Amino acid sequence: MQLTASTRRVLIAGATATVLFTGAYGTAGAVAPPSATPVAKAVATGSAHSPYARLRPLAALSAERLAIGDLVAAAKWGSGAPIDAPARERQVLDAVAEQARELGADPVVTVRIFRDQIEASKVVQRGLHRRWDADPSQAPAERPDLDEVRREVNRLNGELVRAIAGSVRARYAPSCGPVLTAAAVRVRYERRLDGLHAVALARSLRSVCG
Numbered sequence: 001m002q003l004t005a006s007t008r009r010v011l012i013a014g015a016t017a018t019v020l021f022t023g024a025y026g027t028a029g030a031v032a033p034p035s036a037t038p039v040a041k042a043v044a045t046g047s048a049h050s051p052y053a054r055l056r057p058l059a060a061l062s063a064e065r066l067a068i069g070d071l072v073a074a075a076k077w078g079s080g081a082p083i084d085a086p087a088r089e090r091q092v093l094d095a096v097a098e099q100a101r102e103l104g105a106d107p108v109v110t111v112r113i114f115r116d117q118i119e120a121s122k123v124v125q126r127g128l129h130r131r132w133d134a135d136p137s138q139a140p141a142e143r144p145d146l147d148e149v150r151r152e153v154n155r156l157n158g159e160l161v162r163a164i165a166g167s168v169r170a171r172y173a174p175s176c177g178p179v180l181t182a183a184a185v186r187v188r189y190e191r192r193l194d195g196l197h198a199v200a201l202a203r204s205l206r207s208v209c210g
């Protein structure tokens, strides 16, 4: 059966979300699918050029971007600033498309991946605002400056664009889904992500595999 690229992406995204939730690939420190499969090889190889080495930065940087989403949520909390900021989204997407062009990378794919990054940040922001509404004692005591936080987001966006540009082969390889999932699970455990951030991480990576 032939699957279209978008169907494949949806299937991979579903698998990533499931594994991130259930930890079906194992636990901290020992995340690997069954050995002797091509995917196990792709995950296990220590080469800096292995698919795992290329895709892992995407998972790690996405988790980092979500952590900054916590700061964005704190900056907006009680300030009246809406979570959805379409003008800022346009700015982000235009900037990453331009950076991708400068690197000789695909701006369309880069923008597609960043749309997911932005949606994932909103998942975190909405989740935290709900949490803080329900229990104000968990709400941040201080409000970070939104412009400063956005400068940090810009810096990270640049790193992500480079990671996207450097992972073309790994993203279009048949092993991309499982390898990316293994990387995301690893990152989840290393960063001790809670359910909200694990869901958001899966959301952020939905379009990574070609």
Ligand SMILES: O=C(O)C(=O)C[C@]1(C(=O)O)C=C[C@@H](O)C=C1
Binding pocket: 072, 083, 084, 085, 086, 088, 089, 092, 117, 118, 119, 121, 122, 150, 153
């Ligand atoms: O900068 C903001 O206001 C954010 O909420 C961050 C962000 C993003 O992920 O870049 C997410 C949602 C907004 O619609 C715009 C941008």
